[in-house]
Amino acid sequence: MSGSAGGVPQAGGPIISGPETDALRDRFARVAMRSAPSPQAVLAHGEGARVWDVDGAEYLDFLAGIAVNALGHAHPALVEALSAQAHRLVHVSNYFTTPQAVSFAERLIRLTGMGETARVYPANSGAEAIEAALKLARRTGRPRILAFEQGFHGRTMGALALTGKPALRAPFEPMVPGVEHLPTELEALAAALGPDVAAVILEPIKGEAGVVPLPPGFLAEARRLTRAHGALLIVDEIQTGAGRTGDWFAFQHELSDPDDLPDAVVVAKGIGGGVPVGALVTRGAASELFTLGQHGSTFGGNPLATGVADAVLAEIERAGLVDAARALGEKLRSGILALDAPLVTEVRGRGLLLGVGLAAPVAPAVVAAALERGLIINAANDESIRLAPPLIIDADDVDRFLTLFAAALAAVGSTLDRTESA
């Protein structure tokens, strides 16, 4: 029931049942690779922050495809960009470019604020954008790369090597060499840095770890230390980017001076609003590391994905959804705390990427109880609920969420009480 991107899927039976749902779940079980968890529900269509399953049940979606559907479902701006582009060009190969690919790269450079020296490599997913960042780091000629324990950077071999969860790496060893995982402590970072370190990669908020922000001041000090040692600072904004945390990119909360910008920013998920796309954005010397032909991908930069991503980012700008994420995130956070639920220990994160800490390892049960009541949320791990609703939600959606979430917490809490008193 937990996220299959980074969280280890938990065993457990199906949650939602119905004639169509059960039939499709059976067919899925016969054809899907064994790595796929059993689907919690089988979804048919969506609109805004709501989705419906194949048996007609309605859900309020506070996960948004794990921080992907920034504009919710079937948003007119996305539908229009997707269908218009399908009528023009879907794919051209990287012997050519298109107005969409150029405009997407220009917009990413502007929104990341990476400046005049910035360059963009377009990819098809988060992990592929991370692979590009890893190859970029290798181009420094330095052998070591520093990443952090509990960090998550994807499932391909390079991205997996950077991921700080030993259980995910172990079945696939040996890993890409040269990666070390540090505790998220500045002393550890300072001690590990040296002239042989190519890059430090980090997430401003570790989403897959249960929405765990870096300690205050960590990013600024990591920037200072990496600069002092001539190592690249690579910020993985795959989950935190595209306005979700109430800034366009979460690093901007702490690194505001143009001289302090990261050397590379990796984006994906929300920038496409659901269309598969990712990108590596570099600046300064990092923009000069790849030479002609050293990296590429058949689909990277295709006009369909870049055209839609450009339109999604344009709509986030036009509709003021970054500020909305900040304001609604505060309403959501204070609303959860005001529930005064005995199971809730804390609310972490920023904007519309929040982690709810639980007093007992019952997050999968809370997810199931919520789903049964028509609410989609996620267990990033056994003690953490992750919330990442679409950025288009309104105050009524937050109120509805609070009602359903309170009911789910109460249902699981009462089971715990009964177990304790038995």
Ligand SMILES: Cc1ncc(COP(=O)(O)O)c(C=O)c1O
């Ligand atoms: C921070 C972070 N990096 C990288 C990835 C990998 O992205 P993708 O699943 O698109 O390969 C994810 C996905 O959850 C992520 O959250």
